[in-house]
Amino acid sequence: MREVTPKKIREMKGREKITMITAYDYPSALLADKAGIDIVFVGDSLGMVVYGDENTLNVTMEQMVFHTRAVAKAVKRALVLADMPFSSYEVSIEEGVRNAVRLIQAGADAVKIEGGADYEKLVKKLVRMGIPVMGHTGLTPQRYLRLGGYRIMGETEEEIEEILRDAKALERAGAFAVVLEFTLADVAKLVTEEVSIPTIGIGSGPWVDGQVLVWHDVLGIYENSPPFAKRYANLNGVILKALQDYNREVKTGEFPSGEHYWEYQDKEEFNRKARNVLERINL
CATH class of the missing domain: 3.20.20.60 (Phosphoenolpyruvate-binding domains)
Known part of the structure; x- marks a missing residue:
């Protein structure tokens, strides 16, 4: 309970x-x-x-x-x-x-x-x-x-x-x-x-x-609220700005940056694996 x-x-x-x-x-x-x-x-x-x-x-x-x-x-x-x-x-x-x-x-x-x-x-x-x-x-x-x-x-x-x-x-x-x-x-x-x-x-x-x-x-999610409601935050503006920033960064290539993805440190190792995979699937 x-x-x-x-x-x-x-x-x-x-x-x-x-x-x-x-x-x-x-x-x-x-x-x-x-x-x-x-x-x-x-x-x-x-x-x-x-x-x-x-x-x-x-x-x-x-x-x-x-x-x-x-x-x-x-x-x-x-x-x-x-x-x-x-x-x-x-x-x-x-x-x-x-x-x-x-x-x-x-x-x-x-x-x-x-x-x-x-x-x-x-x-x-x-x-x-x-x-x-x-x-x-x-x-x-x-x-x-x-x-x-x-x-x-x-x-x-x-x-x-x-x-x-x-x-x-x-x-x-x-x-x-x-x-x-x-x-x-x-x-x-x-x-x-x-x-x-x-x-x-x-x-x-x-x-x-x-x-x-x-x-x-x-939380101020919508622009308009009933007259008796008090807004304790304006998340409409916060959320809108976050989405606009995300949209812009994807369009410009700013996101994802290095801290948001992982890659092979040994490129020769990756190239060898990739060649092996391509040879197998292209048989």
Whole structure:
């Protein structure tokens, strides 16, 4: 069992801020774990940042299982959390259970489900089976069509009530934490105070129990990032320059230089061997 467990995450509420970041492959997960991140999250955001889709709706269970398996192999300390992709749990509780089991068998320690009150029965079923669940309310990207796009949530009393009801339903069902995405900070603070489980914010202000960001946004892989994401590096520029330098050096013959290849020191020996080989293959 990894050091960071759902139980430990619950116990961190009000005591220590929780860190969570997405990772979609072995090397990324290896570095996130080494950095001391609490939760390494295989998010369905991979559809956008890895596969270039415009949204997360096309992500399949096969993709999630594939990436979860790679991440799980790298992580020794952090909790590995895997997203339940769109259409993997909405049709029936039975299908949701079946797909959650697939992610656990791929190496995840817990699964995340977008939505709250609508999936209370599913969350309760999974928890009773021994599968830890993190919920997700506020902006739920899998439902961006119904929400009218990617927009900040909690501007009306109806939205505040829905977010709070979702969080309480998840708490009641046994979820160990809940993500609050792109929610007005005052609303996120209210939810954090009203539930006993940790709240993990993304674009939801400082008064939550933890924060989650996407790997590519933190490292500045792409030129554009969401307005709530902070860049801690500009790897786009670093990587681009490295590739441009490589391209130029190959074109000019500067690479490879002497320290990057090996050759016969005794050229007469090589010439003799080469002649023997050529005589044999030219018979």
